[in-house]
Amino acid sequence: MERNQMSIGELTLKTTKDADGNYLFASGTTVPSAATGYAKGCIFIDTDKSGSCFYLNTGTATSCTFTLVGTIGASSVTLAMLAAGITPAAICVYAGSKTTAGGAASEDITVAGVLATDIIIVTIQNNGTNNVTLLESKAKAGDGAITCVFSGNPGADCVINVTAFRAAA
Secondary structure, eight states, rough: EEEEEEEEEEEEEEEEEESSSOOOOOESOOBBBBBBEEEEEEEEETTOOOOOOOOEEESSSSOOOOTTHHHTOOOOOGGGGGGGOOOOOOEEEEEEEEEOOOOEEEEEOOTTTTTTTSSEEEEEEEEETTTTEEEEEEEETTSEEEEEEEEEEOTTTOEEEEEEEEEEO
């Protein structure tokens, strides 16, 4: 490990490189991007930024990607990372609206990805011209559909909202 030291008045700057000559710590007014020479895990301090100014190289020594420390990137938190007290019992796997086809009081409605074991919540957004109510809804065995039972034929213009939850694994 190589260490360099330089004193400016009362300020002492230290730079540390790994065995391959890549920086482990760096600072400056511009955060590097896709540059070489910064070890994976290198800490960069942006000296020209207000607020959080610490970055971590999540890229490689040949193409750095400095990520602001304290921010959460898309898809970077998994259920396995959560403490038991905040792990959800279920996660939402579908939320959307569907329009009935009509013809009978019981109707199977396709909802891609829904499993027979999912928890289904269905509400009527617009009861259509037949003015029906929803009596029952459940995921259908065989996956990919839900069965809704209405107070009568819902017609082809009844709009329902469907939310499906699946046990968190």
